[in-house]
Amino acid sequence: RARHGHTRHMRYETGQDEQHQRRLALARDLGTAVEQDQLTMVYQPKILAASGEVMGFEALMRWRHPGFGFVPPDEFIALAEQSGRITQLTQWMLRTVCRQIDLWAQQGEVVSVAVNLSAHDVMDITLPERIHLLLQDYQLGPERLRLEVTESALIQDPALAQANLIALRKAGLHIAVDDYGTGYSSLSQLKRLPVQELKIDKSFILKLDHDSEDRIIVRSTIELAHSLGLSVVAEGVETDASQALLLAMGCDVLQGYLISRPLPSDQVIDWMTQYRK
Numbered sequence: 001r002a003r004h005g006h007t008r009h010m011r012y013e014t015g016q017d018e019q020h021q022r023r024l025a026l027a028r029d030l031g032t033a034v035e036q037d038q039l040t041m042v043y044q045p046k047i048l049a050a051s052g053e054v055m056g057f058e059a060l061m062r063w064r065h066p067g068f069g070f071v072p073p074d075e076f077i078a079l080a081e082q083s084g085r086i087t088q089l090t091q092w093m094l095r096t097v098c099r100q101i102d103l104w105a106q107q108g109e110v111v112s113v114a115v116n117l118s119a120h121d122v123m124d125i126t127l128p129e130r131i132h133l134l135l136q137d138y139q140l141g142p143e144r145l146r147l148e149v150t151e152s153a154l155i156q157d158p159a160l161a162q163a164n165l166i167a168l169r170k171a172g173l174h175i176a177v178d179d180y181g182t183g184y185s186s187l188s189q190l191k192r193l194p195v196q197e198l199k200i201d202k203s204f205i206l207k208l209d210h211d212s213e214d215r216i217i218v219r220s221t222i223e224l225a226h227s228l229g230l231s232v233v234a235e236g237v238e239t240d241a242s243q244a245l246l247l248a249m250g251c252d253v254l255q256g257y258l259i260s261r262p263l264p265s266d267q268v269i270d271w272m273t274q275y276r277k
């Protein structure tokens with residue numbers, strides 16, 4: 001019995017050690033991921049719930065590691081934040097997205113793209129100027145680039161985040177609260193920040209069609225957000241039933257696998273052409 005327990009303990013430690021090794025390797029290799037062209041951006045459509053019209057895309061980062069293969073962004077973004085690499089990744093991401101918006105415009109498609117910012121980015125006082133310079137470089141109006149900031153990033157240091165967000169808002173950028181409902185903030189707290197949109201986290205949307213509690217939460221969130229003048233996006237829309245419920249609840253914008261998975265940049269124009277038929 002003692003031996004058995006010992007073995008189990010060893011296995012547990014081995015598992016933890018592998019995790020630790022992986023994290024160390026990933027954190028180290030993040031340093032060269034940009035220059036070695038291992039990162040790409042994919043683009044997921046968002047549609048207006050009422051008309052079905054495409055309202056824009058969300059840009060999501062992908063990392064193909066030479067040894068580990070595809071690494072999910074939930075894993076490597078956190079590592080990038082801890083190791084101080086996030087500023088470099090975000091700068092690469094912003095430039096890649098701005099260039100892509102410009103490339104699509106040259107092909108006759110005027111689209112707006114939302115990007116995800118980490119907590120670290122939002123509190124970086126150089127962020128508004130860096131965004132301003134990129135928009136200038138690619139001759140893009142501020143309505144072409146939208147920002148998504150997680151609820152938890154916003155409440156980490158609201159005063160610091162607020163100064164940046166006010167500057168970005170003044171410059172004409174549209175700001176959304178991401179992962180809403182997971183961060184224990186109140187809408188009255190968020191309302192003091194210059195945000196225009198609330199993105200309800202997919203954990204409330206995925207089971208909407210068979211979970212009555214989720215329906216109550218989502219319905220009242222939409223009502224409250226609307227009464228505060230915020231528009232509402234639902235992410236994680238996977239079924240027709242969820243789409244119909246969200247439409248009936250007055251949700252403004254829908255995003256999810258039902259509409260489309262995130263797409264490589266070279267499939268976006270084809271997707272739009274097909275979708276409009």
Ligand code: C2E
Pocket residue numbers: 044059060061072073074077093116117118148178179202235236237238255256257258262
């Ligand atoms: P997020 O911003 O909440 O993005 C939504 C996530 O849900 C994405 O996962 C997306 O692919 C996934 N998703 C979209 N529709 C559906 C659906 O219908 N069902 C399900 N089950 N999932 C759906 P992804 O791409 O793995 O990204 C995970 C998170 O990583 C993002 O969550 C975001 O917080 C972060 N992230 C991704 N790209 C970036 C980036 O460029 N910068 C930063 N700072 N964070 C990023």
Ligand code: CA
Pocket residue numbers: 058116148178
């Ligand atoms: Ca997002």
Ligand code: CA
Pocket residue numbers: 178179200201202235
């Ligand atoms: Ca989310």
Ligand code: CA
Pocket residue numbers: 179
């Ligand atoms: Ca998230």
